[in-house]
Amino acid sequence: MRGLHQLPASGAAVVAHAAGDLRIEDVILTAPARDESVVEVCYGGICGSDLHYWLHGAAGESILRAPLVLGHEISGTVIRAAADGTGPVAGTPVAVHPATPGPGAARYPADRPNLSPGCTYLGSAARFPHTDGAFSRYVNLPARMLRALPGGLSLRTAALIEPASVAWHAVSRAGDVSGKTALVIGSGPIGALAAAVLKRAGAGRIVAVDMHARPLEIAAAVGADEVLAASDAEAIAAVEADVVIESSGNHHGLASAIQGAARGGTVVMVGLLPTGPQPVLISLAITRELELKGSFRFNDEIDDVIAALADGTLFVDPVITHEYPVEAALEAFGVARNSAESGKVLLDFSPAAAE
Template sequence: MSLACTLNGPLNLSVEHLSPQEPGPGEVRLRLGAGGICGSDLHYYQHGRAGIFAIRAPFVPGHEASGVVDAVGDGVTKVHVGQKVAVNPAHPCGLCPACRAGRSNLCEKMVFLGSAAIFPHIPGFFREHFVMHEAQLTAIDEDVSLGEIACAEPLSVGLHAVRRAGEVLGATVLVTGAGTIGCMSVIAARLAGAGRVIACDPSERAREMALTVGADEALPDATAWKGRVDVALEAAGHPAALASCLAAVRRGGRVVQVGTLPPEIPFPANDIMSRELDYVGAFRADIEFDWAVQAIRSRRADVRPLISAQLPISQSKAAFDLALDRGRSTKVQLVPG
C-alpha cells in the first residue's frame, strides 16, 4: 500500500492508504522524492478553494514534485528504474488556440495535477507512488537533491512572471511578498539580468531569505521606492501589496500579478490610465518549466536555502501547519513515510 495526503475540505486533511497503480504503455510509476506545499495548497487547506478553483470532492493535492523511477511501462525510453526525475504537473492538449500560440499554460483543456480547476479533480503528488506519462518527466543525473528538483515548478512560476514583465535587463525590479514564489521571482529577475532587485515583506525572516537568494534590498514596505521602479511583481496575493506595486512603478512601468488575490478588491483604474501603466497577469508557466530544471541542475539557481523542512506524508497535517507559519518556514516538503 501507498500513503497519500487527502484534502476533504477546509481544515479537513486525512492520510489514506492507496494501492499503487501499474504503469501502462509510455507511462512511468514514480516513488515520490519530495513534494512541495505551495500557496495554492494552503488556500485549499484553509478555505477549500484557491482563487476561482474550489474543492468539490476529496482529492490529493500537490503539484511540485520530484520522483525516483519505480517501474516503467512498455515503450518507455526517456528514463530507467532508479533514476531521479523532475515532474511537470501540466498536461496541455497541444491543439487549442492557446497551445498553438505557444501559451500552453492557458490551454483550454489543461490537465494540471493537484488542482481543483476541473472536475473530477486530478490527484496530485502528495502520495508515495504515482504514474506519469514519460513526456512529463526530465531525467536528472547531476548531484542535486530530490528536494531541489521539486523546486522546479515554483521556480518556473517566477521565470514566467519575469518573462511576462518584458525586458528587465538592467531594470529596477520590485517584488512584493518574499515567500517561495516571491523568492523564486527574485532569483528569476537576477537570471534575467535585472540591475536592482528590491523585495518587500513585513516578515523579517522572509526579508532575510530574499537577501539570501539575491535581492539587493529587503524592506518592510515599498514607500521609499514610490514612482521609481521599472517593473513590480506582486507575489504576496494581498491587496495592500498590489497597491504598493502600483504606487512604486514609474510612469509607463509594468505591474505583473503573480499572487492570487481576493475575488473583489478596490482597483485604481484611473491611475493606471493616467500613468499609462501596464498591468498583466502571470499564470503558472509554459516552457519555463524546462528552463527551471536546467537552472537548478546547473545550480545557476540555488534553491537550497528556501527548503525549510521535509516531513513524511504520515505527518501531513503537521507539515501543512508548519507551512502556514511564515515565521518558521519558506518551503515545506512532504516525503515518503
C-alpha cells in the same frame, strides 16, 4: 528505492476530504497506462493551493467535491518506465511538469499552452472528476510530464523546480531585465524565487517587500539587494522600479506594485487575487502608462530552470526552511500556513524519513 521490477501495492498519500479535513491515507497504486511511468516520490513542496484545499475546501473557484490527493511540486525516481517506450528509463531521478493542456480547438496562442481552456493540473479540483496530485509515496504519471535531472542536482533542491518555473515565467513576462531596477512585492516562496531569477537575469537592483522579517531574510539570501517592510509606503513608492513582480496575491500588494513602479514601467501580476472584483489603483496605472501583465503557471521554462539549477547560476536553497516526513503532514501544513516563520515546507516521502 525499491527493486526496479517489483512494484508496490500501495503507499502513504496526503488527501484533502473537506475544509479542515486532511488525512494521511494508504492509497492503492493502480496498474499504469502504457504512457505512464511509475514514480517513487521523494520530496513534495506544499503550495498555497494545497493550503487552501485544506483550510477552505477550495482553491479559488476550484471546490472539493470528492477526496483529492494533493501536491504538484514533486521530485522522485522512476521505478518503472512507460510501457510505450516514452519518457525516462527506470532509475532516473525526475522533476514533474504537472500540467496537461486542454483538448480541442479553443482559441489561445499556440506557444502558450498554459492558457488553454480545459488545462488540468496535478492536485486540482478545478474539474470533476478531480485531478489527483502526487503527494503519494508511489504515483503513476504520464511520461511526458517527467524531466530527467542532471547529475549533481539533488532531489531536495529539485522539489523547487515547479515553483521556480512559475517565478521564471513571471520574470520572462517582463522582458529583458538586465541592468534594471526590480521590485518584488510579497517575498513568500514565489517572491523569493522571483528575486533569485531576477538576480540570474542580471537585474541591476532588486528590492524585496514583505510584511514579515523571515521572508525578507530569505529573499536577501537568494538575490535581493534591499528589503522593505510592506507598511513603508513612502519607501516603496521611492523605488521607482522598471519592473515589478507582484506575488502577494492581495489588492494591497497590487496597490504597492503600482505605486512602486516607475513611469512607463511594467507590473507582472503572478500572485493570484481572490475571485471577483478587486480595488485597483487603475487611474495611476493609466497616467503613468504602466504595463500590467498577468502571469499564470509556466510552459517550457521548466527546462531552463533545471539547467540553471544544475550549472549553479540559479541559487534557491535558502527558500526551503522546513522538512517533515509524510506521516507528519498535518504538522507540516500548519507550519506552511505560518508565512511569518516559514518559506517552502517540504514533505519527505522516503521510508527512512519516518524512522
